[in-house]
Amino acid sequence: MNDYILQLTDITKIYSNGVVANRNINVDFKKGEIHSVVGENGAGKSTLMKMIFGIESPSSGQIIHKGKEVAFSGSMEAILSGIGMVHQHFMLIDDFTVAQNIVLGMEPKQKKVFLDKKAAIKVTKELAQKYNFKLDVTKKVSGLTVGAKQKVEILKTLYRDAEVIILDEPTAVLTPQETEALFVNLKQFKEMGHTIIFISHKLNEVKQISDRITIMQNGESRGTFNNEDITMEQMTELIVGRKVSLFYDDLKELKPERSKAFEVRNLDLKVQDVPVLKDISFAIREGEILGIAGVQENGQSELVQILSGLLPAQGGSWKIFEEDITKYSVDQKRHAGLAYIPEDRMKEGVAKGANVSENLISTFFDRQDLNGKILMNQKGVSSLADSMIKMFSIKTKNAKSKIESLSGGNIQKVVVAREVNTQPKVMIAEQPTRGIDIGSAEFIHKKLIEMRNSNIAILLVSADLNEVMEVSDRLLVMYEGEIVAHIENIKDITEKELGLYMLGVKRQDEESLKGAYLC
Amino acid sequence: MLANEKVFEAVKMIVSLALALLLTLVVLFIFSETPMESFQKMLFAPMTRVRYMGNVIELMIPLAFAGLATALLFRTKLFNLGTEGIFYFCGVVTAAIATQTMSNSFIHPVITIIVSGLVGGCIALIPGFFKAKYDTNELVTSLMMNAILFGLGLFVIKRFLQASDVPGVASNLFEQTARLPIIIPQTRIHVGFIILIVTTIAVHVMLFHTKLGYAIRMTGLNKNFAKYSGMNAFYLFLVVHFMSGFIGGIGSSVELLGMYNRFQWSALPGLGFTGALMAMLGKNNPFGVIAAAFAMSYLRTGADIMARTTDVPVEIVAVVEAVVVLFVSSQYFLRKYHERALIKKGGERVE
Numbered sequence: 001m002n003d004y005i006l007q008l009t010d011i012t013k014i015y016s017n018g019v020v021a022n023r024n025i026n027v028d029f030k031k032g033e034i035h036s037v038v039g040e041n042g043a044g045k046s047t048l049m050k051m052i053f054g055i056e057s058p059s060s061g062q063i064i065h066k067g068k069e070v071a072f073s074g075s076m077e078a079i080l081s082g083i084g085m086v087h088q089h090f091m092l093i094d095d096f097t098v099a100q101n102i103v104l105g106m107e108p109k110q111k112k113v114f115l116d117k118k119a120a121i122k123v124t125k126e127l128a129q130k131y132n133f134k135l136d137v138t139k140k141v142s143g144l145t146v147g148a149k150q151k152v153e154i155l156k157t158l159y160r161d162a163e164v165i166i167l168d169e170p171t172a173v174l175t176p177q178e179t180e181a182l183f184v185n186l187k188q189f190k191e192m193g194h195t196i197i198f199i200s201h202k203l204n205e206v207k208q209i210s211d212r213i214t215i216m217q218n219g220e221s222r223g224t225f226n227n228e229d230i231t232m233e234q235m236t237e238l239i240v241g242r243k244v245s246l247f248y249d250d251l252k253e254l255k256p257e258r259s260k261a262f263e264v265r266n267l268d269l270k271v272q273d274v275p276v277l278k279d280i281s282f283a284i285r286e287g288e289i290l291g292i293a294g295v296q297e298n299g300q301s302e303l304v305q306i307l308s309g310l311l312p313a314q315g316g317s318w319k320i321f322e323e324d325i326t327k328y329s330v331d332q333k334r335h336a337g338l339a340y341i342p343e344d345r346m347k348e349g350v351a352k353g354a355n356v357s358e359n360l361i362s363t364f365f366d367r368q369d370l371n372g373k374i375l376m377n378q379k380g381v382s383s384l385a386d387s388m389i390k391m392f393s394i395k396t397k398n399a400k401s402k403i404e405s406l407s408g409g410n411i412q413k414v415v416v417a418r419e420v421n422t423q424p425k426v427m428i429a430e431q432p433t434r435g436i437d438i439g440s441a442e443f444i445h446k447k448l449i450e451m452r453n454s455n456i457a458i459l460l461v462s463a464d465l466n467e468v469m470e471v472s473d474r475l476l477v478m479y480e481g482e483i484v485a486h487i488e489n490i491k492d493i494t495e496k497e498l499g500l501y502m503l504g505v506k507r508q509d510e511e512s513l514k515g516a517y518l519c
Numbered sequence: 520m521l522a523n524e525k526v527f528e529a530v531k532m533i534v535s536l537a538l539a540l541l542l543t544l545v546v547l548f549i550f551s552e553t554p555m556e557s558f559q560k561m562l563f564a565p566m567t568r569v570r571y572m573g574n575v576i577e578l579m580i581p582l583a584f585a586g587l588a589t590a591l592l593f594r595t596k597l598f599n600l601g602t603e604g605i606f607y608f609c610g611v612v613t614a615a616i617a618t619q620t621m622s623n624s625f626i627h628p629v630i631t632i633i634v635s636g637l638v639g640g641c642i643a644l645i646p647g648f649f650k651a652k653y654d655t656n657e658l659v660t661s662l663m664m665n666a667i668l669f670g671l672g673l674f675v676i677k678r679f680l681q682a683s684d685v686p687g688v689a690s691n692l693f694e695q696t697a698r699l700p701i702i703i704p705q706t707r708i709h710v711g712f713i714i715l716i717v718t719t720i721a722v723h724v725m726l727f728h729t730k731l732g733y734a735i736r737m738t739g740l741n742k743n744f745a746k747y748s749g750m751n752a753f754y755l756f757l758v759v760h761f762m763s764g765f766i767g768g769i770g771s772s773v774e775l776l777g778m779y780n781r782f783q784w785s786a787l788p789g790l791g792f793t794g795a796l797m798a799m800l801g802k803n804n805p806f807g808v809i810a811a812a813f814a815m816s817y818l819r820t821g822a823d824i825m826a827r828t829t830d831v832p833v834e835i836v837a838v839v840e841a842v843v844v845l846f847v848s849s850q851y852f853l854r855k856y857h858e859r860a861l862i863k864k865g866g867e868r869v870e
Contacts, residue, residue, distance in 0.1 A: 308747075354737060
C-alpha cells in the first residue's frame with residue numbers, strides 16, 4: 001500500500017471529433033491533500049476530471065484507485081468508490097429542499113419504501129454541523145444564493161462518503177468573501193482526511209490553498225509541484241509559455257470632447273411580478289468602455305438581452321447617438337450600429353455544425369460585397385473569412401473546418417471577429433472571455449481597446465472582476481437588478497470595496513449614481 | 520481513412536446496406552424454396568432490362584420530390600410530415616385542370632403543374648403560419664392537415680370530378696394534351712424526370728449559394744444563433760413551408776400527369792411519408808435525397824420482380840428498408856472504428 005489514493009498513468013483521451021483532450025498524462029493524488037490542477041481553458045482539465053468521475057472513459061491509460069485499476073462505466077460507480085464531484089454548473093433540483101437534494105438517490109427510508117423526511121433532515125443537519133456549514137436544510141434550493149447552492153453540492157458528495165472531492169472551477173461564480181469561506185471549509189476537509197482536487201485557472205487562489213499543483217497545458221501535464229517550490233511567475237510561464245501583460249492602460253488613447261454614443265433611460269423588467277431590472281439608466285461616450293460588474297444573476301444578462309433585442313422591453317428607452325432604437329427588431333438594431341458578443345457562445349454565438357466561414361458572416365451575410373444579384377459571392381465570403389482568420393489569428397485548419405473542431409478560445413475569437421467586422425457604433429460585450437485561455441482573453445481585451453480607440457462605445461458586462469477593472473474606463477456595479485455604484489475612476493477602488501457593492505452591503509447615494517448617465 | 524467524417528459516413532452507409540441484404544438472405548433461406556435465386560432476382564433483375572430500369576426511375580420520381588419537399592423542412596428543424604396530404608390534395612387539383620380541354624400540349628401540363636405547386640405552397644403556409652406565429656407543434660398540425668386534405672380532396676373528386684362510368688374513386692380521363700411525354704422509348708420515363716433533376720439542382724443552389732439558403736441552414740442548425748444574428752424566423756418559416764409545399768405540389772402533379780390517365784387515389788398515397796424517409800437517408804441534402812430515392816426504388820423494383828417470378832412475397836423488401844434505416848440513422852453504429860482510426864492517426868492538434 002502507498003499513500004496515493006488515486007493515480008493516473010499515461011492517460012490519453014481523444015474525442016470522436018478528433019480533438020485530443022489529454023495526452024499521456026501522469027498524476028498522483030495523495031490522501032488528505034489539496035491538489036490543484038491548473039491550466040488555461042481548453043488545456044484538458046475538465047476532461048481529465050470527467051474521466052476520474054466516470055463520465056468519460058480514457059482512450060488509453062490507467063486509472064488506479066487505492067492501488068487497484070478501475071474502469072468506471074459511469075458516475076455512479078465513481079460515487080460508490082468514494083469519489084465526488086462538484087460541477088461548475090450546479091446539478092440541483094430547485095423545487096426540493098436542501099435536505100431532499102442532499103439525500104436524493106440515497107434516501108433514508110421508512111419500512112424500506114417510504115422516504116423518511118425527518119431522518120433526512122436530521123442526517124443532513126448533522127452533516128452540515130460536522131463540516132461547519134451554516135445552512136437551513138429545510139429551505140428550498142431555489143431561494144439560496146450561489147454560494148449556498150455550492151455548499152449543498154459539496155454536502156451532497158460528503159453525504160455519499162466521498163473521500164476524493166473534485167471541485168471544477170468552484171470560485172468562478174463566487175464573490176471574494178464567499179471564496180474565502182469556501183477555502184476555510186476546504187482546509188477543514190483536508191484535516192479530516194479528504195482529498196480535494198481543485199480545478200482553477202485563477203493562480204492566486206491556487207497558490208493560496210494548494211499543497212501540490214499540477215500544471216496542464218495543451219492537453220499535457222507540465223509537471224506536479226509542491227506549492228512552496230513554485231512561484232506564480234513560474235506557473236504562469238508553464239501555463240502559457242510567455243509573460244502576459246495584465247494592464248492595458250498604456251494602450252488606451254486619451255479622448256477629450258466626446259459625445260454620448262449610447263444612452264439607456266429608465267429600463268424596467270418584471271418577470272412574473274418579480275422585478276428583475278429596476279430603473280436602469282446609464283450612458284456611454286464614444287471611445288469609452290463602460291464596465292458592469294456584479295455577481296451573476298443580478299439582472300446583467302436580462303439587461304443585455306433587452307438592449308440587443310432578444311428580450312422584449314417593458315419600460316424604458318435607449319438610443320444610439322440621437323436614434324431611438326427601443327422598438328427596433330434585432331436586425332434593425334444591428335443596422336443602426338449595435339453589435340453584441342453574447343455570453344454563451346455555443347448557445348447564441350455560433351451555429352454548431354456550420355463551418356468557420358459561415359459563422360463569421362452571420363450578422364452581415366446580406367451585405368452587398370458578399371452577394372451578387374441572386375447568388376452569394378462565395379469568393380467574397382471566403383476571402384473575407386480568410387482575412388478575418390488571419391487578422392484575429394484564429395487557429396483553424398481552414399475556413400471550411402467545422403466550428404466545433406476549434407478550441408473555446410478560438411470559437412470566441414470567431415464571435416469577436418464577426419462582431420468587430422459589423423463596424424458598429426456601439427458594442428455590447430457580455431462575458432467576452434469567459435472560460436477561454438489567457439492568450440485568447442488577452443487578445444480579445446486588446447481588440448476591445450483598439451475598438452475603443454477608434455471611437456466605438458463599448459458596454460462590457462462581466463462577472464470577472466479583474467477583467468472589468470483592467471479593461472473599463474468607468475465602472476457600474478449591479479446588485480439585484482439595480483445600479484448600486486458608479487465608479488468614475490477605477491484606480492480609486494479596491495477589489496474588496498467592489499465586493500461590498502456586489503454583495504449589496506454598500507450602495508452609493510442617488511447623487512453619485514447620477515454620474516452613470518453623465519449628467 | 521475512417522478518420523475522415525465523409526468517408527466514414529459513406530462506409531457506414533455501405534456496411535448498413537450489406538448487413539440489411541445479409542439479413543434478407545437469412546429470411547429468404549427460411550421462407551423460400553429457392554433462396555439464392557430469389558436473392559439474385561431481387562438484387563440484379565432491375566439491371567437486366569431497359570424496361571426494368573425504367574420502372575426504377577418512374578418509381579423514383581415521386582419519392583424524390585416528396586424527399587426534397589421534406590428535406591427542406593427538416594433542414595430548418597421543422598418536423599413536418601404534411602407532404603403526404605399535399606400530395607393527395609394537389610393530385611386532386613391536377614385532376615381538375617388536366618380534365619379541362621386545352622388546345623396546347625405544352626401550356627396545359629405547365630399550367631397544371633404550376634397551379635398545383637402554388638396550391639401546395641399555400642396549403643403548407645397554414646401549419647407554417649401557426650408555427651411561426653404561435654409556435655404550434657408542426658408535427659401535430661401537419662398530421663391533422665393530412666386528414667383534412669384527404670377528406671376535402673375526396674369530397675371534391677366525388678362531388679365535382681367523379682367519372683360516371685367508373686366505380687370507386689376516379690376522376691374523368693385526363694386530356695391527352697395534359698399528359699407528360701415519354702422521353703426514353705421502351706420505358707415510361709417521362710419529362711417529369713427532367714423536372715426532377717432541375718428541381719434538385721435549384722434546391723441545391725438555393726440552399727448552398729443564396730442568402731435565403733444560408734439563413735435557412737443557420738436557423739436549422741441553431742435557432743438562437745439565427746435570432747441573435749438578426750434573421751427573421753417568422754419570415755423564414757413561412758418561406759420554407761411555401762417552398763416545401765410547392766415542391767410537393769409539383770411532385771404530385773408530375774406523378775399523375777406522367778404515370779396515370781385519371782386520378783384514382785382512394786387513400787393517402789403514402790408518398791409523403793416515404794419522402795420523410797428519403798430526406799433522412801439523404802441527410803437532407805438534395806443530391807443525397809435523389810440517391811436515396813434511386814436506391815429505394817431499385818430495391819422495391821427488384822423485390823417486385825422477385826415476387827412475380829419466385830415464391831417470395833414483395834413485402835420482404837420492407838425488411839431491407841427497415842434494417843438500412845435502423846443502421847444509417849444510428850449515431851453509434853460503427854462509431855468505435857471511427858474513433859479508433861482517429862486515435863491511430865494521433866488526432867488533429869487543434870491548438
